[in-house]
Amino acid sequence: MSPAVTQQPAEDTLGSVQPAVTLDHVSKSFGRSGNPVLDDISLSVAPGEFVCLLGAxxxxKSTLLNxxxxxxxxxxxSITVPGGRAALMFQEHALFPWLTAGRNIELALQLRGLGRAERRAEAERLLELVRLGxxxxxxxxxxxxGMRQRVALARALAQDANVLLMDEPFAALDAITRDVLHEELTRIWADANQSSGSAGQxxxxxxxxxNxxxxxxxxxxxxxxSSRPGRIAREWRIDLPQPRRIESAGVADLSVEITEQLRGEIRRHVQH
Known part of the structure; x- marks a missing residue:
């Protein structure tokens, strides 16, 4: 195993800090058959942590996010989100086409109770944050x-939630645009955690x-x-420094290792 990866349960990283998200033995079934889509998922996400859910x-994956x-x-x-409702960003931008970019963001701000002038100023700030000034x-x-997804990200951030849920938000974009938005998301996430300081979540x-x-x-x-039902098959802690490049040797090496595990899970599902 690469030295950039350590395997350990989420709880080891949290100590006495209250998790931002806790799933405790969560299962989900649909339909009359009652066959589980998710089975006995226990997972904690620490405040300020970036976790990717990967699978075929x-x-x-999307069911868990929902x-x-x-x-x-x-x-x-049970599922616990101590900070309240999490913000969700979909694969499709889900913007209202009859509104401007700014007004789409202002809708989320209106739900928070901000006045008109405050909404305008905050929407402008968020557009600057996602490089759409x-x-x-x-x-x-x-x-x-790519610009639509930036607006969708700004709208999600406008909810001022401590937890951001992202359901394959860049899957429909071309490789170059996706690469740029990876950089932007990493920057926004790092800046948010740096500005929160020790007192913030x-x-x-x-x-x-x-991917x-x-x-x-x-x-x-x-x-x-794993595939049908979804269970936590394995996890990796990624110790490569940020910002990372998708073509870098470290990312490539770890991707090969994880891909082999993913293929194994897919083969196991097919055999059963």
Missing amino acids: SGCG LVADLDQPTSG GAHNKRVHELSG GLSVLFVTH VREAVRLAQRVVLL
Whole structure:
């Protein structure tokens, strides 16, 4: 195993600090058959931690994210998010096409109770944060795919949540745009945790992907789910320094190792 990776349960990293997200023996079944999509998932995410959930299509990654977002309820087990409702960013931008970029963000700010002037100023700040300064009055159809995802990220951040849930948000983008947004997300996450200081909770990210290199590039910890039912098969703590490049030797080496484990889980599912 590469020296950049250590395997250990999440609880070892938390100590006495209250986790930002806790899943305790969570299972989820659908339909009359009652066959589980997720089975006995126990996972903790520390304040300020970046965790990637990795697995083959259909292993329950998105289902798990929906449970944490309180969009659905587990069949058994419990989920705790002490900071309140988590912010969720989808694979599709889900922007309202009849609104401008700025007004899409302001909707989230309005739900927080901010006044009109405050909303405008905060939306401008968030657009600057995602490198879209000056785009407040642009309509959705005027924005590229990458720009739309930046607005969607700004809208998620506008919810001022301590936990950001991301469901394959860059999967539909071309490789270069995805690479740039990896850099931006890493910067925003690092800046949020640096500015929070010791007194703040920081920004925890739970990021779903089936792209191994994306997971290794972004995460402090990669959690591999088995296929149908989804169980935690293995996890890796990624000690490579940030910022990382997706083509770097360290990312490539770890990606090969994790890919082999992913292939093994897929083969095991096919055999059964």
